[in-house]
Amino acid sequence: MNNKRLYRSQRNQQIAGVCSGVAQYFGVDPTVVRLAFVLFALMGGPGLVLYLIMWVVVPLEP
Template sequence: MEKKLYRCNDRKLFGVCGGIAEYFGLDKTLVRIIWAVLAMSGGTGIVLYALGALLMENRPDYVSQYDNQ
């Protein structure tokens, strides 16, 4: 089966950091901390996160919390 990069279902904002962590087999908290450090050191993390949020797809099994209303 082919590995594909998706946004995480366990989201804090858009699920980008969680999706990257799942793809590479890393701890989600570690990836979020790395992103925060990049965001505070020149804003690179913010740009990368925004690109990820725009380009990464939702997981096929994703159900929004707003779909049940």
């Protein structure tokens, strides 16, 4: 059983650590996740809203 949990990162954060935490969870580079959030926001998608929701909902890493 995999006990992998999603946390906001405290080590590699730019604003709230959401993108860095998502990147750690999926094992990708944080820059790729940050670019994806920006592209979704610029294309009229839910990028900014999703980021704000995750900032509130996802706990800070222990």
